[in-house]
């Protein structure tokens with residue numbers, strides 16, 4: 849494999865890898881979710897009277913939360929890839945300054961620079 853020649857290319861490759869990982873995670877969670885739903889259906893469990901039914905209801909809720917998080921993460925990466933194609937990737941959406949390569953390396957889907965992110969957090 850040839851070494852990437854620029855930080856941009858490296859970040860693009862990283863984004864694509866992140867998208868694959870996020871999509872795989874989402875698919876895995878959805879499979880798990882469907883498994884629980886199916887198992888509950890087959891056993892004919894009653895969430896209110898069967899202790900195991902209550903457990904699976906809790907697991908379902910927990911998984912549903914994880915799935916929506918994974919989906920948002922995937923959306924954020926997709927959006928970053930869109931910005932990459934549009935040529936606006938790596939620029940802070942708040943102040944317009946370039947986001948540092950280090951930050952993008954750690955958070956490829958970041959839309960704000962570290963300064964603006966800190967301001968947001970301290971608010």
Ligand SMILES: [Zn+2]
Nearest residue numbers: 940943961964
């Ligand atoms: Zn900024």
